[in-house]
Amino acid sequence: xEPFEPTIVAFCCHYCAYTAADMxxxxxxxxxxxxxxxxxPCSGKVDAIHIMKALEKGADGVLVAGCxxxxxxxxxxxxxxxxxxxxxxxxLEEIGIEPERVQMVTMSAGMGIRFAKIATEFTEKTRELGxxxxxxxxxxxxxxxxx
Amino acid sequence: xxTAERKPMGEIMExxxxxxxxxxxxxxxxxxxxxAGGRKEVALLASALxxxxxxxxxVLDVREMTLERQCDPEYVEELAPHIxxxxxxxxxxxxxxxxxxxxxxxxxxxxxxxNTKFMGASEGPGIWAERCQGCGDCLLGITxxxxxxxxxxxxxxxxxxxxxxxxxxxxxxxVDCAWHLIWERMKELGIEDRYEDVISAKDWxxxxxxxxxxxVREDLE
Numbered sequence: 001x002e003p004f005e006p007t008i009v010a011f012c013c014h015y016c017a018y019t020a021a022d023m024x025x026x027x028x029x030x031x032x033x034x035x036x037x038x039x040x041p042c043s044g045k046v047d048a049i050h051i052m053k054a055l056e057k058g059a060d061g062v063l064v065a066g067c068x069x070x071x072x073x074x075x076x077x078x079x080x081x082x083x084x085x086x087x088x089x090x091x092l093e094e095i096g097i098e099p100e101r102v103q104m105v106t107m108s109a110g111m112g113i114r115f116a117k118i119a120t121e122f123t124e125k126t127r128e129l130g131x132x133x134x135x136x137x138x139x140x141x142x143x144x145x146x147x
Numbered sequence: 148x149x150t151a152e153r154k155p156m157g158e159i160m161e162x163x164x165x166x167x168x169x170x171x172x173x174x175x176x177x178x179x180x181x182x183a184g185g186r187k188e189v190a191l192l193a194s195a196l197x198x199x200x201x202x203x204x205x206v207l208d209v210r211e212m213t214l215e216r217q218c219d220p221e222y223v224e225e226l227a228p229h230i231x232x233x234x235x236x237x238x239x240x241x242x243x244x245x246x247x248x249x250x251x252x253x254x255x256x257x258x259x260x261x262n263t264k265f266m267g268a269s270e271g272p273g274i275w276a277e278r279c280q281g282c283g284d285c286l287l288g289i290t291x292x293x294x295x296x297x298x299x300x301x302x303x304x305x306x307x308x309x310x311x312x313x314x315x316x317x318x319x320x321x322v323d324c325a326w327h328l329i330w331e332r333m334k335e336l337g338i339e340d341r342y343e344d345v346i347s348a349k350d351w352x353x354x355x356x357x358x359x360x361x362x363v364r365e366d367l368e
Contacts, residue, residue: 049187052194056201091191094156095199133202 006060006126008035010119011050013043015073016109017065021119023112031119034126035063043067043104044077048088051102055092055134061101061126063118068106078106098129148177148268149241150275151184151261153192159237160199162258166207166234171196171260172226172248173213174240181275183261184239186213192239192260208233217244223251230255266297283353283360289346291332296349298325304346 012018018039024031040046043066051062064085066078082104089099103122107114153159163169171193179185193209200207210229214222217240226248230236235256238245241263249257265277280297286304287294296302300318307326310317314327333339351357 047187049190049194052191052198056194056198091156091195095160095195096202097198134198135201 004127004131006034006123006129006131007058008032008061008063008119008123008126009054009059010035010037010063010065011040011043011046012037012063012065013067013073013078014039014041016067016071016111017043017105017107017115019109020065020107020111020115023110024116024119025112027112029112029116031116032123034123035119042072042074042077043081044072044074044079046081046084048084048091051085051088055097055101055132058132058135060129060132060135061103061122063122064102064104065115065118066104066106068108071108097133100129101126101132148180148266148275149243150181150264150267151178151241152264153183153188153239154260154262156195156199159192159258159260160196163196163207163235163237168208168210168233169196170210170212170226170229170233170236172217172236172238172240172244173211174217174244175213175215176218178240178244178261179213180269181267182273184241189213189239192237214240214244217241218247220247220251223247226252281354282349282351283357284350286346286349289341289344291329291336291338293325293328293332295325295329298323298328304349306342
């Protein structure tokens with residue numbers, strides 16, 4: 001059996017985390033290729049449904065990466081993102097999915113090292129959690145026939 | 148607006164247990180405004196149900212629809228082409244919407260995904276509070292625009308009880324004393340003298356005391 005390699009979706013704010021990821025690249029820092037970056041105009045743009053769909057479609061973990069507190073380009077998008085992530089974690093718990101699979105992180109555009117560190121640590125943590133239980137759906141059967 | 152909250156996921160999943168295809172129906176009115184059953188919440192619940200099923204290694208076919216109003220037969224009719232293809236309907240409307248679907252589609256099971264709470268107003272982002280109990284005989288004109296029926300825990304009609312303390316109700320520090328609010332508002336309006344006007348015993352038959360109510364407007368029939 002092949003070792004488990006988690007798929008991580010990272011919603012990265014254009015003004016900080018996305019640039020930080022770019023910076024990590026420029027600095028020749030390595031971070032796991034498991035992390036698939038989606039650039040968003042602000043972490044506040046990330047809705048609960050985006051995170052849910054990422055998990056539903058096969059992500060084992062989702063990172064929402066926004067600006068440091070007080071530094072949001074749109075005033076408080078990062079604070080709103082954190083509130084949504086917190087709400088969603090409770091929702092995931094209700095359906096039996098580990099809330100640790102979703103995490104909100106903050107950084108500035110210059111923190112390439114921090115981005116690489118978070119990407120590595122989160123990938124490691126998700127690897128420890130194992131494949132998303134949703135992936136049991138890979139061998140799915142219909143619930144029941146429609147009458 | 149009518150406010151509502153999503154039921155616990157365990158209860159929702161139990162209600163549709165055994166169903167292979169469900170029609171998840173939201174409503175564009177009150178429950179959209181209170182972020183309980185609009186298009187967004189329908190998408191979120193559909194995804195959650197899908198994941199909960201996939202976790203068990205099964206596929207649940209969830210079809211999403213959000214009607215303009217679930218409490219109006221004209222809009223509920225839009226479900227007709229889809230209803231025969233599903234095992235059950237899961238409604239994200241208030242109780243009125245759920246019942247309207249049940250009335251129209253007599254052989255289809257309908258389950259509520261929300262708990263309907265109260266008629267309320269928004270006090271800020273994400274906060275809604277009860278404001279009206281639909282008593283059928285509005286008193287707001289003589290109580291300074293603050294309802295003692297909806298906002299006083301004891302529904303007192305003539306001033307506060309002994310549990311009023313520093314403007315708060317004895318049931319909780321988070322609850323304003325309605326009669327304190329009424330007094331403050333009357334002072335602002337300069338009509339304190341009316342505070343001691345005795346409100347006569349209320350005829351509760353205009354409200355739920357008279358049984359289920361109807362409004363018939365012959366000019367509109």
